[in-house]
Amino acid sequence: MAPQIRPLTPELQKAAVEQLKEDPDRLEADLQAFKAWIEQQPHLNPRMDDQFLVAFLRGCKFSLERAKSKLDKFYTLRTKYPDYFQVTSTTEGKFREIHKTGAIIYLPTPLNxxxxxxxxxxxxxVPVEKYTILECMEVAQAMQEIAIMEDDHAVINGVVFVMDLKDATAAHxxxxxPSMAKKFTVFSEEALPIRLKSQHFINTIxxxxxxxxxxxxLMTKKMQGRLFVHGNKMGLLTEQIPLKYLPKEYGxxxxxxxEIVAEWEKKLDAYSDYFRANANHGTDESLRPGKPIDFEGLFGIEGSFRKLIVD
Structure with a gap:
């Protein structure tokens, strides 16, 4: 059966071939090899949608070994730390309240x-006295997961992220x-199939x-080189992200x-069954071949998730 994957635009297909080593003629075989490995892992119960799995292959430039490791870490961390990484509902708690503030958005037109x-x-x-960082991160995690499933620009070309600290406080x-920071950093670098191309900080406080x-x-040297602090100098940001690609609120x-929030509200509604099904996917460490993982050691101040060896 042919892979159930969205066709790419000519521009994105060219980028996938040149930057990610994607071979359209081998895509079906690559997916089958990935699935065959998954089926041999007694501890791992991931989504098996072609569109989901191809994101991991693309995110690892079609290195099957790296894709295996990334998928395993994606579900290992979500199972062990569900409050951090596992979203099963976008309607309960304060999720929609936070989303409707418009604090976290993906812009409709990609860079350039x-x-x-x-x-x-x-x-x-986001009022710090009303919402916690973990509640905000839940919204960000859900949006990332939707991007994995449907945003070919994000999967192939990555994400450029702007952290705007205007009106934030030290309490935010x-x-x-430090423990939270380490978990989120490791998840972003080692488990998420979407690559962070650059992160910009503006209106710092x-x-x-x-x-x-x-x-x-906590980041690799490579990721450290993708961080840019612009202070209150908007001109420094627009040197890298031209003004036309920022939202109307920025000029x-x-x-x-x-508009963006309204469109994403529809997406969140459409994905309600998808997120409910997340509760059925994860890892069972009692079935993992080899030694069990020492999570506390891995995520202590001196610990490093990079000690995890995935066959």
Whole structure:
């Protein structure tokens, strides 16, 4: 049976071939090899949708060994830390309230029309006394997962992310503990199939430097080189993301927050069954071949998830 995968636009297909080593003639065979390995893993029960799995192959530039490792870590972390990484409902709790603030958005037009997807998080739009960082991250996780399933620009060209700290306070920043920071950093780098191409910080506030210095050493040198702190100099940001690709609230042409939120509300409704089904997928560490994972050691201050060896 032919893979159930969306056809790419000519521009994205060219990028997939040149940048990700995708071979359209081998795509079916690559997927079958990936699925065959999954079926041999007694501890692993992931989604088996072709569109979902091909994102991991693309995110690993078609290295099957890296894709195996990334998929295993994706579900290992979600099973062990569901409050951090496992979204099963986008209607319960404060999820929709946070989403409707427009604090976290993906913009409709990619950078330079066919480049990376652009995301923005305006931390100050979410009252710190009402919502926790984990509740906000749940919204971000859900949006990332929808992007894995349907955003070919994000999967192939990655994401450019802007963290706007306007109106944020030190209380916002210091909700993120070192332990949380390590978990989110490891998940982003080692488990998520969407690549972060660059992260920009604007309108930085007192206390930001302390948080930034906590996060940065947790990242690989490669990722550290993709961080850009612009302070209050909007011109530095628009040198890398031209103004037209920012939303109307910034003086750009890339949608308005209200329009984007309304469109994503429809997406979240459409994915309600999908997220409910997340509860059925994960890992069972009692069935993992080899030694069990020492999670506390892995995520202690000195621990590193990179000690995990996945065959």
């Amino acid at each position: 029309e066919n480049g990376p997807r652009i995301g923005i998080w305006r931390m100050g739009m 920043l210091f909700q993120m503990t 007192t206390g930001f430097e302390q948080m930034f210095n906590m996060f940065k050493p 750009g042409e890339n949608g308005s927050t209200a």
